Amino acid sequence: MSEPLLVVRGLSVDFALPGGAHRALDSVSLTVRRGETVGIVGESGCGKTTLARAILGLERPSAGSIEFRSPRGVEGLGMVWQDPSASLDPRWTVARSVAEPARIHRKQADVGALLREVGLDESHGSRFPHELSGGQRQRVAIARALSLRPDLLICDEPTAALDLSIQSQILNLIRDEQRKLGFSVLYISHDLPTVRFLCDRIVVLYLGRIVEEGPSGDLFEHPLHPYTRMLLDSVPSVEKVGQLPPGGVGEIGSRPDRGCVFAPRCPYAEDRCRSEAPPLRGGQGRQAACWKPLGATGPSDV
Ligand SMILES: Nc1ncnc2c1ncn2[C@@H]1O[C@H](COP(=O)(O)OP(=O)(O)OP(=O)(O)O)[C@@H](O)[C@H]1O
Ligand SMILES: [Mg+2]
Numbered sequence: 001m002s003e004p005l006l007v008v009r010g011l012s013v014d015f016a017l018p019g020g021a022h023r024a025l026d027s028v029s030l031t032v033r034r035g036e037t038v039g040i041v042g043e044s045g046c047g048k049t050t051l052a053r054a055i056l057g058l059e060r061p062s063a064g065s066i067e068f069r070s071p072r073g074v075e076g077l078g079m080v081w082q083d084p085s086a087s088l089d090p091r092w093t094v095a096r097s098v099a100e101p102a103r104i105h106r107k108q109a110d111v112g113a114l115l116r117e118v119g120l121d122e123s124h125g126s127r128f129p130h131e132l133s134g135g136q137r138q139r140v141a142i143a144r145a146l147s148l149r150p151d152l153l154i155c156d157e158p159t160a161a162l163d164l165s166i167q168s169q170i171l172n173l174i175r176d177e178q179r180k181l182g183f184s185v186l187y188i189s190h191d192l193p194t195v196r197f198l199c200d201r202i203v204v205l206y207l208g209r210i211v212e213e214g215p216s217g218d219l220f221e222h223p224l225h226p227y228t229r230m231l232l233d234s235v236p237s238v239e240k241v242g243q244l245p246p247g248g249v250g251e252i253g254s255r256p257d258r259g260c261v262f263a264p265r266c267p268y269a270e271d272r273c274r275s276e277a278p279p280l281r282g283g284q285g286r287q288a289a290c291w292k293p294l295g296a297t298g299p300s301d302v
Contacts (some may be wrong), residue, residue, distance in 0.1 A: 011027070038199060085134070085137060151183055224286075
């Protein structure tokens, strides 16, 4: 196994709201190794973007630590956001946007080469974002994120704002660049098939807590947590059309005062689940926070 590059330990992030503090991340621990692709999945509001922002130093943790073991510090971090229109300055040419990280770090960027690398033409450099398609804009954002040769590329739903036909091009671009350059990827998405395609390992978040993690194949084939099972069951497939989704009920809710965060929606919740929070436990790299993991002692006929 390669060495750890990003080590997050016991990370909590709170937001001050009029009604009191809102805990967006609760004791999250995860490791991304060199060259590894780790997926973060979970419904809207579970804390995915907050995690990315905390790693980038844009949110202040209320507990825990974030250790990024790149000898180059923040220079070794690249970021691709969901909406390329919002992440590129509309008044700047493409060339200026791509060269910006290098300028900040007092370096030179070969903008033409970077544009060619992401499948654009050098002549795109003199254009403005509004003169490009959504897919082209995301290619520009990727060229910028790769310009300083990151050790870790964080992608927060990088294809969610794009047409379906363009999404796979962008995914393939990220995967091809990773194969060529060898960086690690933290890939945030609620699109499970995409995450399975791209990631070695998956971390499942629910209301700011990690409820399950494991190698991609195993997690998809044998989910241990009822929430993971519910996410997988909600992926549309040809066979499922016309059927009601089985398993859990309702939408992401508010965090219960005690017990398992998923208990209010879990079809298997028992008294203990409502009173005592299950710890994340299991073997090396394969863990779930559940008192009755599926397939082990729990029901397997969801
Ligand atoms: N600046 C903020 N102030 C107050 N609450 C916030 C702030 N940013 C995020 N939150 C809250 O923290 C929780 C996690 O939000 P976050 O944006 O990290 O979720 P997400 O998993 O990225 O969701 P999505 O899939 O919709 O992008 C949500 O309840 C959100 O309302
Ligand atoms: Mg988000």
